[in-house]
Amino acid sequence: MKLYSLLLFFSQAAVVLYGLYIELAPADFPKNLPPGMGLSLALIGATMSLVLLYAEREREQRQKQMDDGALFRQISNGLSACLTVHEREFYAIWPEQVRRATNNVDITHLGLLPPRVKNSPAESDYFSDLKKIYKSSRATIRRVERYSSGKKDWINxxxxxxEGVANVSLAVYQDPFDTPMPAAMSVCRIDDRYAWLIAVAEHESTGNVRDLMLTGKESVDLVRRYFQERLWSNGIVVLDRGKLCVDWEKRLKP
Structure with a gap:
């Protein structure tokens, strides 16, 4: 109970006691009210005290409900959903997410070889319309490609x-492992709404589920930080918002 409520309650209790004093005290005790008024005063004070207690109880219950709601909102910000996705399903979902993005899109392809367009019409459409898809998005798009001799032509x-597409940047990442599965993980992100873990167990397409789609603000932000700190910051920029960096190959590690 808050301090002002306590003060009001005690003042009403004092009124009740004073009313009882007027009615019950011996006749020779000093009294400031005529007989009969003390009982009315005590009843009024008791009624006001009960009303105050009820109002305070209601206020505390509302406050508890508000606290529970705030706690749920805090917890819900950290909740995430995870959906396992086959590669062919990824290429059916991802292009539309890129088109609808409004702020930032991060993309990685960390295979040793260029993408092999062989698994579905959706995959074929995605790579054949790649420029059209990127240009149609209002988002700033950053793409990281794992560098290898087998991908040099693809990167060029x-x-x-x-080149000249102002919302697209491209960088290459040199992985310390010379194996099909890199040390880093391929990740993708759409604004603060969706994140993808790509080729979690294998890069070459098989009949197995390969990718994970994540939702939840904190999970997506974690993927954003991974892309920024582990991949983009350690990469060599080839294209900066549509402007070609002509000396990027000179900066490659031997």
């Missing part, structure tokens, strides 16, 4: 294709 093709 991307740089040429997106």
């Amino acid at each position: 093709k991307l740089a040429k294709e997106f």
Whole structure:
């Protein structure tokens, strides 16, 4: 009970006691009210005290409900959903997410070889319409490609294709492992709404589920930080918002 409520309660209790004193005290005790008024005063004070107690109880219950709601909102911000996705399903979902993005899109492809367009019409459409899809998005798009001798032509093709496209940047990442599965993980992100873990167990497409789609603000932000700190910051920029960095190959590690 808050301090002002306590003061009001005690003042009403004092009124009740004073009213009882007027009615019950011996006749020779000093009294400031005529007989009969003390009982009315005590009843009024008791009624006001009960009303005050009821109002305070209601206030505490509302406050508890508000606290529970705030706690739920705090917890819900940390909740995430995870959906397992096959590669063919990824290429059906991802292009539309890129088109609808409004702020930031992060993309990685960390395979040793260029993408092999062989698994579904959706995959074929995605890579054939890559420039159109990126240009149609209102988001700033950053793409990281794992560098290898087998992907050099593919990377140069991307740089040429997106040169002059102001919302697209491209960087290459040199992985310390010379194996199909890199040390880093391929991740993708759409604004603060969706994040993807790509090729979690394998890069070459099989009949197995390969990717994970995550939702939840904190999970997506964690993927954003991973992309920024582990991949983009350690990469070599090839294309900076549509502007070609002509000396990027000179900065490659031997």
